[in-house]
Structures are given as structure tokens and as C-alpha cells.
Amino acid sequence: MNNMQMKPLSGKELDYISDSLSNENMLIKLCAAAKSVSANPQISQVMGQHLQMHEQHTHQMIEMMKQHQQMAPTQSH
Numbered sequence: 001m002n003n004m005q006m007k008p009l010s011g012k013e014l015d016y017i018s019d020s021l022s023n024e025n026m027l028i029k030l031c032a033a034a035k036s037v038s039a040n041p042q043i044s045q046v047m048g049q050h051l052q053m054h055e056q057h058t059h060q061m062i063e064m065m066k067q068h069q070q071m072a073p074t075q076s077h
Contacts, residue, residue, distance in 0.1 A: 008071045021061055027054045 009017070028051060035047035 006068060006071060009068050017061055017065065021058060024054050024058045024061070028058065 031047045031051040031054060035044050035051060038044040038047060
């Protein structure tokens with residue numbers, strides 16, 4: 001879908017995305033911590049995979065927000 005077909009995001013959608021980004025950041029930190037303290041190489045490997053997945057989710061949400069940025073209404077003070 002290109003920028004010309006997208007509709008502006010609602011406030012509720014922006015709140016949901018903000019919450020999702022916060023959750024992904026928390027999961028990134030938890031996976032990194034678990035990976036670094038694990039004595040089991042298999043668990044460390046799985047935590048590394050989950051860490052990459054959550055980093056990718058964060059990247060995808062940020063890229064989506066950049067695509068919608070031009071459509072966001074401007075606020076005058």
C-alpha cells in the first residue's frame with residue numbers, strides 16, 4: 001500500500017502502537033538479560049532469536065510510523 005492509499009492513524013491507533021513499542025522494548029531488554037546470564041547454550045541461543053524477533057518488530061513499527069508521518073496533522077500552539 002503506498003502513501004496515497006493510506007488513511008491517517010487515529011489517536012487510539014497511535015496509543016496502541018505506542019504501547020506495543022513499549023512492550024517490545026521491554027521484551028528486548030528481558031531477552032538480552034536472559035541471554036547474557038544463561039549458562040545453557042540452547043537457552044542463550046533461543047533468547048538471541050527472540051531478541052532479534054522483537055528488534056525486528058520494533059523496526060517494522062517505526063518504519064510504519066515514518067510512512068504515516070507525512071499524513072499526521074500538525075498542531076499549532
